Amino acid sequence: MDGKIWNKIIWILKREEFLGNDKINFSKVRENLKRCSRIDITNSKKKDREDFKTMEDIRKAIINCKKCPLYLSRTNPVVGEGPLTPNILFIGEAPGADEDISGRPFVGRSGRKLREILNSIGITDDMFYITNILKCRPPNNRDPNSKEIDACVPYLDFQIKKLNPDVICTLGTFASQFILKTNERIGILRGKVHHKNNRTIIATYHPSFILRNQSMGSVLKNDLLLCLNEVKKL
Ligand code: SF4
Numbered sequence: 226m227d228g229k230i231w232n233k234i235i236w237i238l239k240r241e242e243f244l245g246n247d248k249i250n251f252s253k254v255r256e257n258l259k260r261c262s263r264i265d266i267t268n269s270k271k272k273d274r275e276d277f278k279t280m281e282d283i284r285k286a287i288i289n290c291k292k293c294p295l296y297l298s299r300t301n302p303v304v305g306e307g308p309l310t311p312n313i314l315f316i317g318e319a320p321g322a323d324e325d326i327s328g329r330p331f332v333g334r335s336g337r338k339l340r341e342i343l344n345s346i347g348i349t350d351d352m353f354y355i356t357n358i359l360k361c362r363p364p365n366n367r368d369p370n371s372k373e374i375d376a377c378v379p380y381l382d383f384q385i386k387k388l389n390p391d392v393i394c395t396l397g398t399f400a401s402q403f404i405l406k407t408n409e410r411i412g413i414l415r416g417k418v419h420h421k422n423n424r425t426i427i428a429t430y431h432p433s434f435i436l437r438n439q440s441m442g443s444v445l446k447n448d449l450l451l452c453l454n455e456v457k458k459l
Pocket of ligand 1 (some may be wrong): 287290291293294295296302356358359361373376377
């Protein structure tokens with residue numbers, strides 16, 4: 226075993242206050258080690274990853290980013306928002322018009338709908354971080370292209386790694402298919418717990434779809450309750 230892994234084990238033992246305790250809970254240590262070793266789940270290639278150390282590093286990098294042409298048309302990049310140790314990480318596709326103007330994620334009508342449902346089931350603001358795959362708005366809300374995604378996804382990789390959420394919840398078809406690496410329809414992907422690279426992922430509809438299809442509100446609510454159940458298991 227290399228030195229890094231030993232250091233990780235010792236760090237976990239210290240963190241759990243197991244040192245000096247003769248009843249070490251090895252299954253808990255093993256679970257924590259698994260969580261520490263979670264690897265990136267997006268398409269980001271190693272050579273594209275920059276050496277960010279903190280969330281503040283990444284905020285500064287995104288704010289100054291000119292890695293793809295979207296910087297020319299954006300009003301503000303949208304980094305993401307929430308606590309630094311969230312239970313749930315919500316990932317959408319890209320900022321919309323309201324987000325572009327404000328520089329904040331999910332603040333338009335659909336974002337307000339999502340937050341309303343979250344609050345109604347007890348998922349409070351201090352429990353989740355919310356961001357998108359792309360940090361700048363594509364003009365006229367068109368679909369992101371592969372060059373934009375390749376350029377931007379190292380930021381998301383770092384956010385996932387650093388925030389280390391209990392559960393990732395993908396919002397909408399694009400984000401769900403991208404994170405789960407599948408072409409399966411969102412109707413098939415939603416409503417179940419996926420495990421990928423030691424991460425727990427739940428896919429659901431984008432709240433903008435719910436605004437257009439009010440009768441599906443209870444489906445989104447059920448998927449968010451599933452997220453909450455997964456969080457409570459940990
Ligand atoms: S979309 Fe991403 S890669 Fe493109 S300019 Fe914005 S932050 Fe940079």
